[in-house]
Amino acid sequence: MSGDTLGAGSFAVADYVVFALMLMVSAAVGVYFAWTGRGQRTSGDFLMGGRRLTALPVSLSLTASFMSAITVLSNPAEVYRYGASIGFYGFSYIITILVTSEVFLPVFYRLAVTSTYEYLELRFNRATRLLGTVLFIVQTILYTGIVIYAPALALNQVTGMDLWGAVISTGVVCTFYCTMGGLKAVVWTDVFQLGVMLAGFLSVIVRSGGRLHFWDFDTNPLRRHTFWTITIGGTFVWVSIYGINQAQVQRYISCKSIHHARASLYINLLGLGSILLCSVFAGMCLYSVYKNCDPWTAGLVSAPDQLMPYLVMDILGDYPGLPGLFVAAAYSGSLSTVSSSINALAAVTMEDVIKPHTNVSEKHLSFISKGLSFTFGVLCIGMAGLASLMGGILQAAISIFGIIGGPLLGLFTLGILCPFANSKGALSGLVAGLVVSLWVGIGAHIYPPPPELTRPLPLTTEGCNFTTDSLNWTSTVEDFPPCAPFSDHVSFSFTARSALEDHWYSLSYLYFSPIGTIISMSVGLIISVFTGGYWQKVEPRLTLMKEDTTLYYLIKFFKDRVSEREKKFGNTNLAFRDTELDFTKSSIST
Incomplete structure (x- = not known):
């Protein structure tokens, strides 16, 4: 089979009803908030929900925003191929929420910024703010393109629906309710879509076994997934998302008090853990069903990211409505992330690009905000075309956050924790961190690490009930399972690798973010010291103060x-x- 369509089954009427119902509810939320918010005529009402949101809906929205179709489709495929070690992300989630709550949240909330990049101008200068804004826009559009493409791929695989028709549908629905209802619509559709995502996972988790390759404490940084790469590298990636990424920060600083904001982060931690646990169990289910006949090796699917939809139609096709529920789950993950990204892009562009150069009324700014939401929705649909060129969607997504988010995290950390960091050091550090992370990230994409470092687990087709001679297998050493059966049709290409390829380019993709952060901070500190930053005076409100931390109040209380x-x-x-x-x-x- 070609992999363009799976042929494992097709949607029943009940599946289409479930899927259509999810789309209708999402769109209806946008219409509802557009109707109830007729009196909200400022850009702040549209982009920030009037800063009157409460902890529970914000916490669920935070969970849904980056637990996208990438989680629904790719995390189970990662467990299927590499084992359950991604469960270590749970540790990085805990550290991430603690760091975000104690370091970044107090400063951003005190300053009452709309765009996180406003902070960079207050702390450093306008050039640093504009460069940060540009990097965020590039990062978000690339990531959103992947997120739109992923569920469209799932829909194509299980129903045969035109791939680009599904891509456009995703973008249109997201753009509609973002433009109509603003941040409130985004938050409340996220709440609904998170429930659909959990229900979709639970519809698949019926059996499990054999993929508990978990306790791997190898310290080698070239290994793809170990306790250290996932915990350390994952922490940097997720802190760059929760601590400074506009899409997340915009939600918790929209809460009506800092206590609601902190509570939203900690409640969100429970959601993150639930989604992670479900994705790991779903990957184990994949292996329990296909441990004797791997569909990827057999050519029944063209990429590991298609395994989950194949499983759905294979084992749930006889239960009308359940395949539709799973596809709705993948689609819900995409809608929540894309809508968050569109809203964040509109907020950043409004605050960092348009407002400083215009002098129009709040009513006109509100209309401009809606226009920006529509424009970025269309642009993200166009960028989805690049996603098909980026390989596995989980690694592609985290690599984007590592390469761009890592240096940005270093920049914000420099400003908040180092009072003597100045604008020259900040700008130099950001550029240096970006150059180094781009170097290793692009190099790793061109020269991917060999299987002995990524260590995919054994897969086989020995239990398949078809003739292997009829399959047309073509693979390379980088992506072919190490224990899959060999065939005359399989071609391998072995090339000599330089020391740079074997070490620097073979680093785990999870370490791209720590590299960018460390380089950005190190260069920034050195340049700041040599350019007189040690003697500068910084407003205390722009840095972390002891009164901002929970620990201070605990000590004071006792x-x-x-x-x-x-x-x-x-x-x-x-x-x-x-x-x-x-x-x-x-x-x-x-």
Whole structure:
């Protein structure tokens, strides 16, 4: 088979009904908030929800925003090919939420910024702000292109529907409710779509087995997935998403108080864990069904990202409505992420590009915000065409966040934690971090690491009930499963690899972000010191203060309790009281 259509089954009427219902509810949310928000005539109302949102819907929206179709389709495929080690992302999620809540949230919330890149101008200069804005726009459009393409691929695989018809449908629905309802519509559709995503996963998790390749503590940075690459590298990636990415920051600083904002982050942690656990179990289900007949090796699918939709039609095709629920889950993940990205792109462009150079009324700015949402929706649909050229969608997505998000994370961290960092150091560090991360990222794409470093787990077709001679297999050493059966039709290409390819370009893609962050901060600090940054005065509100942290209030609370107890009962420490008594006696005797 070609892999263009799976041929494992087709949608029943009930499947189309479930899928259409999800689209209708998403669009209806946009119409509802457009109707109820007729009196909201400012760009702040449209882009920030009037800063009156509460913790629960924001927390669910935070979870849905980056738990996209990439999670629904690619995480199970990663478990199927490499084992359950991606479960270690749970540790990186915990660290991410703690760092975001204690370091980045207090500063952004205090400044009441709409665009996170406003901070860069307040802390450094306008050039740094504009460069950060441009990098964010490029990163977000590339990522959104992948997210639009992924569910369209799933829809194409299970129904035979035209691929680009599905791509356009995704973009049109997202653009519609973003343009109509603004941030409130985005948040509440995310809440609904997160429920659909969980339901879709649960419809697949019926059996599991054999892929608990989990406890891998190899410290080699060239290994694709280990405890260290996922925990350390994953933390940098996710902090760059939750800590500074406009799409996420825009949500929690829209809460009506900082306590609601913090609560939204911690409640969101439960959602992240649930989605991660479901995706790991779904990958184990994949292996339990296909451990004796791998559809990818057999040529029944053309890419690992197509395995989940193939499984759905294979084992759930006899249950009308369940395949539709799974595709709705993949589609919901895409809608939530794309809508978040469109809204964030509109906010950044409005605040960083348009407002500083125009002098129009808030009513006109509101209309411009809606126009920007529509424009970016169309642009993201166009960028989806690049997604088919980027290989596995999970690695492509995380690589984009690592290559661009890593240096940006270093820049923001420099400003918030290092008072002596100046604009020269900040700009130099950002450029240096970007150059190095682009170097390793592009090099790794051109010269992918060999299988002995990525270590995909064994796959076989020994249990397939068709004749292997009829298959037309063509593969390269980089993507062919190491234990798959060989055939005369399989061609391998072995080329000598340089030391640069074997080491620098073979780094785990999860380390792209730490590299960019460390280079950005290191160069920024060095340049700042040599250009007089140590003597500059920075407004305290632009950096992290001890009063911003939860730890400060915990220590203060316990000190106050101890002081109150001492005032009421005196000092009850017997050793201290003996010392006081001895001191009193010696004073009397003298």
